[in-house]
Amino acid sequence: MDDMSRRGFIAAATVGAATMPTSPRAQGATADGPIPIRGGDGADVLGPRNPAREAQDRWTVAPPKTDHGTLPNLKWSFADSHMRLEEGGWARQTTIRELPISKAMSGVNMRLKANAVREMHWHKEAEWAYMLKGKARVTAIDQDGRTFADDLGEGDLWYFPSGIPHSIQGLESEVDGCEFLLVFDDGAFSEDSTFLITDWLAHTPKDVLAKNFGLPESAFANIPEKELYIFPAPKPGTLAGDRLEGAGPVPNPFVHRMTAQDPIRTKGGTVRITDSSLFKASKTIAAALFELEPGALREMHWHPNGDEWQYYLSGKGRMTVFGSESKARTFDYQAGDVGYVPFAMGHYIENTGSEKLTFLEMFRSPNYADLSLAQWMALTPHALVQAHTKLERANIDGLPTRKNLVVPA
Template structure:
């Protein structure tokens, strides 16, 4: 399913929001993941808003933005995010994203709900009377009369004045994570995985993301994730994926930049580069510490005789396979790519 080709759910001169959720992809029903693509033009602001039922985890593809959060009581945080960095917003936290750069800011945003709901700050004010708002701020009620006739731009607005980025926004924030700058926990000549997970980013709840790179002669081996659903976005390259379903049905399809896939919990699957260039995926999980069982290491837990009997073999195929103490996750492709079927 293509995210970049989706009809925008919101679009104006300030930018675009595209979504893949349970309303336009029924396969997500019952899952705890959905994705959005946010494009903000220079000087555009994703209005202050909050999500009713979902945490938010975003990866910056390009540009520079100022993220501001109001989390609890009088606690606020403001920080900049650039390409390769991420931010996390707990459910219910008021937040905005302000493009303070000179180019389009692009974000791939994951949520912990298949159809996240939200409130915008402008609409939330107009729900209450002028008198109630006046009492809240200790001012006359007619202070808020202009709100009733103003034309609200919606989810994205455009500033007429530059935003002053405070020096504090460049400091470390617990809600920002520089995923692409980290030393990859998984690293080989065939690719790498940088992991925004609770082990490295303690603030996370209900969601994590891997920044996966696979070379043009590499492959993410067949594997599955116990009690974890996976939803991936193809940032760069062309790939082939195979997913095994309960009952034996097999789905194999090709992916290109802008595509999204979903793998239900514990379904075996693999990812293989079939293009001329490397591939880069942003892979979201509905688990802060996703586990992984790979085919290469898994068979090492049984004697070759047991595997021979399970497969109904007369020859000892498995005795010739190398023992793997730790699963490599990403392996070199030593055989040609299977022809397209």
């Protein structure tokens, strides 16, 4: 089976790729944006509309014929999240409160101006982070008094296990500080429920503080009366100066250079997979960074190790999720959107735009794992596959026996 035939088979098998009429109106599109019409089905919207929003959700307004049944919402945009504004930056989050299906993981998008600090804190959940823009410095200690400090740039990761105290400070850069994505291994996480050093000090009697630190009570006269959360601070010193000795360095560094990894290269794009086999500190979150060329497809697959939490970095795409019981639903995604796939549900992701589609996949698991539909069919007795699918035997015989993570256009 040649490459063109293989691609033709996969495209034909893709959920939502059914042939549609060529008339724009019949396809559910007009000059005003998508409308709920598919061939002879559907009708115009006569009541109030939000054309700008509908234009972002073409496959929601006019879903492909292969969509069926009821699946929960699997999309949320950070643009719809409450923005917490502070002196020196902001934060917004996507949790089960914003996206109820997102029970396994949650996310926070945060911005720190140069020298601004996300104050010293810890939380019950583990924290995984991807640097979106700019530069930052992180510090931490572990339960044995071992220390960590490092500077990060775009495409770098950090991971702090649950309960590990840490801080984040924006550094001077071409974008005045930094912006990053945080992912937590619990969908019920709340950024407002972290344990903050200033909050604790403010709610401890000063005589206890004096006894604990061996200082006079007067030393605590100027401690903040409430949490600082995000606040401007003095410019940090050198990284070498901030690397305090303590009981030595942590055994597994809390930082990993994801985009410095050699990618898996395919004709349709690149893939970088980062789990505990490479980033040894990251015990509860595994991730992958995909870059799909226009028209390329993240092949039809599913994950045997948990729910999938996605974040879209650039471009436009669509994903159809198959939920068994004849249920399937298609969603549109663009930069700043969060996608979610419940455990073991089949799906694909297609680049529907004219530029690269870049997105992150995260899992509450130490290891990254996926199962390929095409590979499963190729490695199952072909007569059995033919009995199920009614495909020509030659097409089945030509299926790739190795995973094709990204299928080219």
